[in-house]
Amino acid sequence: MSVVVQSSVAAALHRQLNQGASPGSSWGNFMFILPFLVVYLLLLVMPLFKGIWISVQEMDMLSHTTEFVGLKNYRELWADDIFRGAVRNTFYFVFMSTPVFVALGLALALALNRPGLTGAVLRAIFFGSSVLSVTIVTLVWKLVLMPHHGLLANITNAIGLPSLLLLTSETWALPVIAGVTVWWIIGLPMMLFLAALQQIPHELYEAAALDNASRWRTLVSITLPAIRRTLALVAIVQVIMQFQLFGQAHLMTQGGPNNSSRPIVQFIYEAGFQHWTLGYAAAASQVLFGIMLIAMAVQVWVSSRKEAY
Amino acid sequence: MAGINIINVNKRYGNVEVIKHLGLEVEPGEFLVFLGPSGCGKSTLLRMIAGLEPVSAGEIHIAGRDVTQLPPGARNVAMVFQHYALYPHMTVYDNMAFGLRNVGVPKDEVDRRVHEAARMLELVELLDRKPVQMSGGQRQRVAIGRAVVKEPDAFLFDEPLSNLDASLRARTRVELARLHQRLKATMIFVTHDQVEAMTLATRIVVMNRGQIEQVGRPMDIYRNPASRFVAGFIGSPAMNFLDVTRAQGDGGQVAVRLPDGTLLQTTVSEARLSLNAKLELGVRPEAISIEHADALGVLVGTAEVVERLGDQTHAHISLKSGGIVVAHAHRDSLIAPGDTVGLRLDDAAVHLFDESGAAHHAAPRSSP
Numbered sequence: 001m002s003v004v005v006q007s008s009v010a011a012a013l014h015r016q017l018n019q020g021a022s023p024g025s026s027w028g029n030f031m032f033i034l035p036f037l038v039v040y041l042l043l044l045v046m047p048l049f050k051g052i053w054i055s056v057q058e059m060d061m062l063s064h065t066t067e068f069v070g071l072k073n074y075r076e077l078w079a080d081d082i083f084r085g086a087v088r089n090t091f092y093f094v095f096m097s098t099p100v101f102v103a104l105g106l107a108l109a110l111a112l113n114r115p116g117l118t119g120a121v122l123r124a125i126f127f128g129s130s131v132l133s134v135t136i137v138t139l140v141w142k143l144v145l146m147p148h149h150g151l152l153a154n155i156t157n158a159i160g161l162p163s164l165l166l167l168t169s170e171t172w173a174l175p176v177i178a179g180v181t182v183w184w185i186i187g188l189p190m191m192l193f194l195a196a197l198q199q200i201p202h203e204l205y206e207a208a209a210l211d212n213a214s215r216w217r218t219l220v221s222i223t224l225p226a227i228r229r230t231l232a233l234v235a236i237v238q239v240i241m242q243f244q245l246f247g248q249a250h251l252m253t254q255g256g257p258n259n260s261s262r263p264i265v266q267f268i269y270e271a272g273f274q275h276w277t278l279g280y281a282a283a284a285s286q287v288l289f290g291i292m293l294i295a296m297a298v299q300v301w302v303s304s305r306k307e308a309y
Numbered sequence: 310m311a312g313i314n315i316i317n318v319n320k321r322y323g324n325v326e327v328i329k330h331l332g333l334e335v336e337p338g339e340f341l342v343f344l345g346p347s348g349c350g351k352s353t354l355l356r357m358i359a360g361l362e363p364v365s366a367g368e369i370h371i372a373g374r375d376v377t378q379l380p381p382g383a384r385n386v387a388m389v390f391q392h393y394a395l396y397p398h399m400t401v402y403d404n405m406a407f408g409l410r411n412v413g414v415p416k417d418e419v420d421r422r423v424h425e426a427a428r429m430l431e432l433v434e435l436l437d438r439k440p441v442q443m444s445g446g447q448r449q450r451v452a453i454g455r456a457v458v459k460e461p462d463a464f465l466f467d468e469p470l471s472n473l474d475a476s477l478r479a480r481t482r483v484e485l486a487r488l489h490q491r492l493k494a495t496m497i498f499v500t501h502d503q504v505e506a507m508t509l510a511t512r513i514v515v516m517n518r519g520q521i522e523q524v525g526r527p528m529d530i531y532r533n534p535a536s537r538f539v540a541g542f543i544g545s546p547a548m549n550f551l552d553v554t555r556a557q558g559d560g561g562q563v564a565v566r567l568p569d570g571t572l573l574q575t576t577v578s579e580a581r582l583s584l585n586a587k588l589e590l591g592v593r594p595e596a597i598s599i600e601h602a603d604a605l606g607v608l609v610g611t612a613e614v615v616e617r618l619g620d621q622t623h624a625h626i627s628l629k630s631g632g633i634v635v636a637h638a639h640r641d642s643l644i645a646p647g648d649t650v651g652l653r654l655d656d657a658a659v660h661l662f663d664e665s666g667a668a669h670h671a672a673p674r675s676s677p
Contacts, residue, residue: 203394206361207455211408212382221407225398 051289055282062276073283083284085259086267089174090288093263094242096178101238102231104182105189110219112190113197123194127187134247137184142167142252145176170260173253177261181248189234196230197223232302239295243288264288311372311462311495312337313358318367320353320519327353329519330367335463335497336511340489343499344506345516346542351499352467354516358497359388359465372462382411387456388465391472393448395440395455401427402436405455419458426457429491430484446477453488463495470505482508503543507531515539537666540591546623548660549597549634553590555582563661563669565590569630571608576657576671589662596658597636599624599644600651607651610634612644626652 055074058067077083108126112119129137144151145167153163166172200223208218224231246265249255255262255270264284272281313335320328328350335341343351356362358369360381368377376384387408395404402423409419427433430450440448449469456464466485470478486509489496500506506513507527515522515530515538523535534540540548556572558564563577565588573590582588602609610626613633622638636652638644661669 201392201394203390203392204396206359206381207388207390207394207396208407209361209381210359210386210388211455211459212411213407214411217411221399222396 051282051285054279055286057279059279059282060276061278069279073280074287076280077283077287082259082262083264083267086262086264087287089259089261090243090245090263093174093178093245094239096175097181097242098235098238100178100182101186101189101242102235104186105234106193106231108186108190109193109197110223113194123190126190129183130185130187132184134184135251137180138248138251141176141180141183167253168257170257173257173261174249177245177248177252180252181242181245184248189238192230192234193227196227200226229302236295236298236302240292243292243295313372313463313495313497314368314370315354315358316368316370318354318357318369319365320350320357320362321365327519328357331519331521333514333521333524335495337495338493340486340496340498340509340511342506342510342513343497343516344503344513344542345501345522347501349516350519351501351514351516355388355465355467355497355499358384358463359386360384361388385459385462386465387459387461387463388467389449389452389456389469391468393440393452393472395448395451397440400437400439401432401443401451401454404440404451405458408455408459422458422460423454426454429457429488430454445473446481449473449481450484453485457488457492461494463497466496466498468499468501470500471502478505485509503545507543513543515542517542533670534591534660534668536668537589537591537662540660540662540668544593546594546635548591548593550662551590551592551632551634553588553661555588562672565661567608567630568628568632569608571606573654573659574656575659575661576673577659577661577669578672582661582663582669587664590654591660591662591668592634592654593658594623594635594637596655597634598653598655599626599636599638599642600653602649602651604651604653607653608634609649609651612646612648612650615644615646624650626650628652 056068056070058069058072059065112123112126142150147153147163147165147168152166156163166176204222204226205218208222213221244265245263246269249261249263250266250269253261255266265288268281268284268288271277271284315331315333315335318328318331319326331354343354345351353362357364358371360376360379360383364377368375370376371384371386396407399407405423405426406419409422414422423436424433427436430453432447432450432454435443435447435451440451443451449472452469469485470481473481482505485498489509498505498509510527512524513527513530514524517538523530523539525533530539531543534543534548537550541550551568553565553567553573556564556566558574558579561579562575563579563582564572564574566572567590600607608628608630610628612624613627614625615638616623616625617640619640621640622642622644624636624638624642624644625633626636627633634652644650657671657673659671663669
């Protein structure tokens with residue numbers, strides 16, 4: 001009896017397994033992802049390993065000489081004061097800009113999450129600067145911050161204050177670049193937060209109103225928990241984006257004064273394309289890649305946590 | 310337990326008037342049901358009582374206090390929403406405790422009330438769960454629990470059963486009735502389902518196009534609908550309507566000629582009906598008896614569809630003179646689609662509706 005039952009179960013199982021594609025035909029299915037795979041391998045995976053390979057070579061682009069040197073480039077980077085300064089500057093920049101992106105982006109979204117013309121116009125204005133290219137943004141701000149004739153100088157002169165030479169100050173150059181960056185792309189996190197806020201069912205706020213929740217309590221107990229995935233997303237995306245700071249620093253201060261605003265990417269650019277030491281630049285790139293990989297891992301960890309929603 | 314007084318309330322969105330100068334008094338401890346089709350303004354009215362919609366004109370008093378300008382939280386009412394509106398990231402316990410904590414109820418009092426409500430609604434096992442881990446029926450019970458713990462002056466229900474499946478809806482309906490008997494609290498319940506209204510209500514407020522059509526106890530509304538609209542809305546299957554012409558009656562009672570020429574002497578008094586009025590005759594399925602097609606004074610028709618519900622049978626009869634009427638047949642009736650039958654209307658249970666839609670009811674036959 002039990003043998004009969006077992007064999008019928010086995011037959012049913014066999015039928016079930018056979019309902020899917022049989023192993024023989026799976027190579028045909030593989031063709032569907034081939035175009036993507038080719039592009040992915042050629043443009044992402046290969047350069048990644050090539051970059052690692054270059055970083056363990058001494059490569060002189062001028063004399064076209066290549067020599068395997070192991071971890072020498074990394075050891076030199078570790079001892080390079082300018083590189084260490086660039087890492088410090090980059091971290092400083094990320095820690096300055098990311099909290100502002102999250103907090104200000106959320107504040108703007110909360111303030112502008114309303115129907116009507118005023119809200120729409122203000123949303124458009126705040127988002128508008130995001131579409132400008134970095135050259136235009138830096139040009140505008142260089143005009144504002146120009147010593148003696150800029151908008152800021154005119155204002156300080158008019159109220160009888162001394163001129164503020166922010167871009168030539170070691171203390172202020174990087175914070176000013178952070179401020180300009182926030183001005184430039186604050187619209188993106190704002191839009192993400194707006195999208196998240198509009199997903200929250202209106203009934204929840206009505207229930208909270210009937211439950212006597214104050215505005216602060218509603219924000220803390222209803223709104224923030226509902227958008228916490230977006231909060232994490234914005235924070236991580238901004239960390240990754242701001243680690244790659246380059247254009248603003250390169251165009252506004254060229255990394256100065258006294259290397260006080262040089263970020264890692266600018267260091268890589270200069271090592272690779274001004275000093276033509278490609279191996280050294282590749283090694284610096286791997287360090288940046290490692291830092292960003294950690295940031296990515298945090299993102300994956302945050303977004304894969306079980307959502308009770 | 311508190312009464313609610315709605316005084317000449319008006320609501321407009323721009324030029325559109327959704328509630329037209331409406332007055333209503335809700336007795337303390339009453340289970341009042343707002344019934345009407347979608348868009349009739351019943352939910353808007355409920356939301357105005359809750360304070361979720363501002364009123365355009367008029368006043369709302371709860372427990373003798375003018376709350377017209379008060380925010381929702383200050384009105385001491387609790388609302389159960391159609392889609393539950395539970396806080397998704399909070400446990401059942403926290404969902405119920407949220408409103409109490411916001412007004413500074415002491416911790417052990419919060420605990421006592423939440424556990425009492427949980428026991429009453431069989432939620433004790435679920436207190437640590439989050440809404441996503443529960444079924445629709447359980448969520449609805451939590452939503453009701455969240456209202457109960459607040460011990461409000463009035464409970465407001467906004468179509469709370471419409472998201473549940475049929476059997477769960479019937480069960481929750483009974484639970485709500487039991488809850489009302491137990492708490493004896495004032496409850497206002499909005500629905501478009503006349504069965505919910507009939508079964509739950511102490512009184513029903515039938516609404517149409519932002520106005521009250523009729524207020525009354527369920528059976529009064531069923532027996533004596535005030536208008537053509539109410540008559541058609543209450544009852545399932547719905548009342549049958551036939552276009553009739555007025556004929557010479559006797560004894561001060563109206564006689565009408567049915568579409569096929571049959572004369573029907575009703576017991577509706579002639580007094581309030583003008584002679585040339587265009588009339589519509591309304592008759593409920595249970596006031597129609599099915600007889601042989603050759604019987605005297607019957608409407609002849611053909612059975613089209615026969616619905617057997619077990620305890621009763623609904624026969625949809627296509628009349629020879631046009632139109633379809635639904636009649637209750639005996640549950641064991643042998644009637645089958647295609648049969649030619651005769652229909653006899655109970656002259657003491659018919660209603661006449663004049664052109665304005667106003668109803669004129671037959672006088673009940675005096676008992677022998």
